[in-house]
Amino acid sequence: MPETDKIYRMFFENSADAMLIIVNGLFIECNTATVVMLGYGCKKEIINSPPFKLSPQFQPDGKLSSHKAEEMMQIARERGSHKFEWDHLRKDGSIIPVEVSLTALEASSGSTLHTVWRDISKRREAEKALQESEHRFHAIFETIPDVIAITRMRDGVVVDINQAYDSLTGFSREQLVGRSSLELDSWVNAGDRERVIEQVREVGFVRNMEVSMRTSDDVVRQALVSANMINLFEEPHLLTVFKDISERARSRAALRESEERFRQVFEANPDPVVIARLDDGKILDVNTAFEQKTGITRLEALGHNSADLNLWVDHQRREPFLTQLKTSGEVNNYEADFRSAGETPKTGLLSARIIRIKNEPCILIVIRDISAEKRAERALIEMDQLKNEFISTAAHELRTPVASIMGYTELLSGREFKGVFSDEQKQDFFQEVHENSERLTKIIDDILDVGRIESGQRIPLRKSVISIEKLLEKIVSRFRLTGRHTIQIQLDPSMSGLIEIDSHRISQVLENIISNAIKYSDKNSTVLVRAKSAGSFIEFSVSDQGIGMNEEQKSRIFDKFYRADGTDTAVRGLGLGMSIVKQIIEEHRGTIAVESTVSEGTTVSFKLPAEAASGKQDTP
Known part of the structure; x- marks a missing residue:
């Protein structure tokens, strides 16, 4: 069959894959592709060599190339064919991975094997890159502090989770993989998972959706969920990242509670309280006491400063107050007069601190109304002045009738005046003594009455x-x-x-x-x-x-x-x-x-x- 032999020879020589003939364990023929693959100059450098001579000493599985070559050829002889991967050596000593196909042939010359080598360097590189990529992904998957879960979209069955899942929920990988998150009741609100899936189906992803998760010991934790749809095993899966924000949520709740407490204290404070920007003095907030004392509503005050609202009776007192505040950061008990809801100005003690709101310096001012104290102080000073005047006047008022009585009694009793005055004059003198005595009695009665009233006693009737x-x-x-x-x-x-x-x-x-x-x-x-x-x-x-x-x-x-x-x-x-x-x-x-x-x-x-x-x- 010369024509058939010719066709086979052409196929053998022109094949893009390396082809070789092994007889009794030696290469007796190879094609040009083999020479090129191994980097030799001609076929003669390859022919009559056993397979292990064109191989490194050990194969990737650690076996000696000589032993494993005999093993692979024996399998091919027994089965008729055998396919496997093998590392060969190029002439320059570099390794080339190939996929080897051995086919047993019947020939009179002895045990014959037709060999085909297919270069799998690129496949090996792709597999290596994939392996490295998987290794990197796995490293990230396991070491990232956020929880990562891969679940089937149709039933919620967990395919894989990272170690962080345990710290968030208390469920181990063994407890979760192969089971549904719904079955474990790890979603506090099952509707949250449905919302995630629905949004992923609509737009392809979810970003930072806040949900509540239940731990194995029934503690509720807050998390931000981000998710994407991925295909695994030709089926849609959900790649979900849970970021534990329980501490942040607690801090946020504590901040809200703190702000609410401040608001309650702010509103309940009986003294007017004002919060304003430091740079221009524009009011950001006032409490109810401010509205009541000044007659200016909160809406009227917002966005205006005290000068706009004409609050200071003496505007020259405003600048020293602001200067002191900006210099020392605080002011305590600064006295000034302010316009009030009534016609009469109020006297107040201002205490102020510089605070920061949204990183902007602001002023917190508390105004203690001391108008009543000032009135009492003025009344006390005036009362002291009146009492002093009273003592002086009383002494004078008492001295006058006493002096008159003493003068007339001396005239009436003195020997040197005996026979000097007529009976009518003496009667006038007695009348003067009597009238001054009555006057003296009235003064004393008035003083006694006031003393009685001052001590809280009632005037007896x-x-x-x-x-x-x-x-x-x-x-x-x-x-x-x-x-x-x-x-x-x-x-x-x-x-x-x-x-x-x-x-x-x-x-x-x-x-x-x-x-x-x-x-x-x-x-x-x-x-x-x-x-x-x-x-x-x-x-x-x-x-x-x-x-x-x-x-x-x-x-x-x-x-x-x-x-x-x-x-x-x-x-x-x-x-x-x-x-x-x-x-x-x-x-x-x-x-x-x-x-x-x-x-x-x-x-x-x-x-x-x-x-x-x-x-x-x-x-x-």
Whole structure:
């Protein structure tokens, strides 16, 4: 069959794969591709060599090439053919991996094997690269701190997980692989997994979806899930990365709680609190107390500074405050006056600190309203001043009648004056002594009454039924005898003529009011004393045509130690009378009021319960 032999020879020589003929364990023929593959110059360098001579001493599995070559050829003889991988040596000593196909042939020349070598260097390189890639992936897969899981999309069965999964959930690889995450109940909300799968199917991935995972000991942890769809074994799988954010979630919750606590403290603080930017002073937030104290709403305040809102009464006080704050980072108890919701400015103590909000320097200001304390402080200073004036005035008021009494008694008792004065003059002297004694008694009574009131004691009342007309006539007659004023009495004919009062104390009231009317009005002017019915009360009033009082004087007329005119030329007195008058009227369950116009006169009126007694009438 010469034609067939020719065709085989052509195929043998022109094959791209290396082909060789082995007879009795030796290469007896090879094609050109073999020479090229091994890097030899001609076939003669290869022919008559056993396979192991063209191989390294050991194969990749560690076996001697000589032993393994005999083993592979024997298998081919027994089976008829055999395919395996083999490392050959090029002429330059480099190794070339090949896939060897041995086919047993029947020949008269002995044991014959047809050999085909196919270069698998590129496949080996690809396999090596794949192996290295898998090694790198596995290293990353196992060492990355985030949890990585590969699950089948159709049923959630876990194909693989990394070691971090154990630290997050407490489930080991052995417990998870081959089982469904739904079966293990590791998703707190099963719907979260469905949302992940649905989004992956729609857009191909999920990024940082927050979910809750349950650990093996039933502890819930927060995680951010990122996922991609991958194909494994020709089936869609889910590559999922879980980032444990439990600490971050706890910190976030703690921050929210802290912010809520701050907000509650901020809002509940009874003092106005302001948060503003340091650079331009624009307000970022104010509390409810600020709105109430200033009358400026939060919306009106936001975005404006204190200058825009005209809060500072003295704008020159604002700059030193800001300068001190920027220099030292804090200010404590800086006193300044501020405009308030009312017309009267408030005095406040400012305490401020520089804080950072979103990395921007801001000011936290707390304003303590000390307006009441300042008023009390001024009142105390004024009271001390009034007391000092009272002591000086009291000494003077006491000295004057005492000096008069002593002077007249010396005149009446001195031997050198015996027979000098007539009986009429002596009677005048006795009258002066008596009047100054009464004056002295009244001063002492006033001081004792004030002392009693100051100690919290009530003024004792000894009530009796008296005639209103007789009471007024008796009091007015005293002033008519000694004064130049016209004093008139007007009585309401419709009122009851009787009233139950402490006649001594009400006489004290009327005498004080009438005395003031006379003191503060011109001589020969008229003082009108009236009594009339006012429902269930009897209203008494004393009107003069004197100098009158302004609003400030009227508001203080009942203050202890206060005198409308405190100058050296003023009408004498201790400033106690009207405070005692008010107390006596209130002890009678009555009320007292003052109406006055400067240069026109004053009317003092008081009401007493019209308790006309049914008992015996006393003499006033």
